[in-house]
Amino acid sequence: MHFLAIIACSFLALSAASEWGYPDLDKNQDEPFPKWGGLCDTGRKQSPINLHVKGALKGEFSPLKFENYDEHQGALQMVNNGHSIQLSGFAHELTLSGGGLGSDFVVEQIHMHWWSEHTINDIRFPLEVHIVHRNKIYPNMSMAANFKDGITVIGVLYHVSNTPNEAIGSIIKSLDKVKKYDQMNVPTLVADSLAVDDLVPSVDTYFTYAGSLTTPTCAEAVTWIVLTDTHPVTLDQVNQFKEIEYKEDKQLHNNYRELQSENNRAVVLVQQLQERNSAGRMSGLSLGLMLLLGVAVQQSQL
Ligand SMILES: [Zn+2]
Secondary structure: OHHHHHHHHHHHHHHHHHOOOOOOOOOOOOOOOOOOOOHHHHOOOOOOOEEOOOOOEEEOOOOEEEEOOOOEEOOOEEEEOOOOEEEEOOOOOOEEEEOOOOOOEEEEEEEEEOOOOOEEOOEOOOEEEEEEEEEOOOOOHHHHOOOOOOEEEEEEEEEEOOOOOHHHHHHHOOHHHOOOHHHOOOOEEOOOOEEHHHHOOOOOEEEEEEEOOOOOOOOOOEEEEEEOOOEEEOHHHHHHHOOOEEEOOEEOOOOOOOOOOOOOOOOEEEEOOOOOOOHHHHHHHHHHHHHHHHHHHHHHHO
């Protein structure tokens, strides 16, 4: 009897784990966010959080280094995994190093959230792209998820524009092949060639903090790098993602996790040290920061 009970329990745990999801905010804006269990409920270093300029520590690091991000990827795979649209299958190792990172990280996959998970100065953006990297000293993602230096995610926020985003557009072109429920978890080839660079704006200024995966298991293994520079996207483009199905005739209208407590963590606003004196770039950087601070001042006056 005990044995059977254990089997039943494991089965229940398994099915619960595969059925985690998001509230459908289009149907009911007040639907409470579901409990995902485990670290997701008990962790103290969870993501996402609100990033605010005024509460951040000032940091200066050497530049982040990107290798092969400019390479055009001709054979990217796309999958609707029921929680997001995910890209993988990079031709060569895309390696991230430098900044405050202690070692080399390679890109594992890219996926998106609509609306954004992180907010900046309490402002939510229509889209957030996550470029998920694994620390090369660990052989795979499940191993890396056990260590606090296991994973680095670059978060890129997109702002509303009336000009379609070309890179996002080339992903959307292949969406029709994965939108339906019966196409879920079936990988398809991204028709357009895409360089990961095309998804990344300036990396001169960013927030960094120690956090977690924003989906179960919510492992606290992530060094977050959320860029303050944003890319444009139209609401029509974002709405295309909202049409993907996670159940028969059920569309994934939103897939962002609710904000988590900061719990006195250090959130650092990094101004990347410039390798060479370049007046033009520096003035651009200061302008970006002033704009960001301007938002903070405006908000405090409300
Ligand atoms: Zn994500």
